[in-house]
Amino acid sequence: MGYSKRRWSFVIGSIIIASIALAIVAPNYFINNPPENPVIRTIASSNAFDVTDTRRLVGWADNVFVGKVLKQDGTKSLDGTPETQFKVEVSDNVKGKFNGTVIVNQQGGFKRNELILIENDQLLHEGQSYLFVTKHLKEENWNTLVPVYGDILIANEEAKIELIEKFTTYKNEIPFNMRASH
Incomplete structure (x- = not known):
């Protein structure tokens, strides 16, 4: 016993x-809470075209739209670098026909105690509105934004109107051609 x-x-x-x-x-x-004091690491990216040229950027994109970030929806790594997904409520379409809520994927995110950023492009903030320039990834059913140039914070209604006007140049877009980019 x-x-x-x-x-x-x-x-x-x-x-x-x-x-x-x-x-x-x-x-x-x-x-899914980030560490309190993460080590920040920036990764350089290379692009197949001039992302500072709005007409080329819009030509590359499947969708350009204004939306409000509702919440972070996950983190996934497709190639070893974290990618962070956000639920975004679409308010205005510039190119494409989104409505309701979509998933926007941002390259970068938390990996253990590190915050990895592409070209120092800060992660999206819940409650903020942005103009998004994205490419649809069918396999994941999300829309990946262009680092730095594909998530433009909208400060107010006037800025939103100006951005929509600027990006409506897609009527004069320069379509992305993989062969011409080499």
Whole structure:
């Protein structure tokens, strides 16, 4: 009988220790909270065309639209670099026909205690409105934005109107041609 009591004490003690350890460690592994003081790492990107030319940028894009970031919707890594997905409520289309809520994918995000940014393009902020320039990725059913030039923060209604007018140049867009870009 003494052996049985000792054995039960060991089992219960182990369960208590495991529960405490899980309570301490679990938030970092199971909750999508970023670390408090992440190490910021910037990665350079290369583009197949001049992304500063609005007509070429719009020509490359499947969709250009204004939307408000509702919330972060996940993080995934397709090539070793984190990519962060956001639910975005579309308010205005410039190119394409989105309505309702879409998933916008931004290259960059958190990986362990690092924040990886492409060309120092800060992650989207919940509650903020942006003009998005995106390319649809059918396999993931999301719309990846162009780093730096594909997520333009909208400060107010006047800025929104100006951006929509500027990007409506897609009527004069220069379509992206893979052969011509080499």
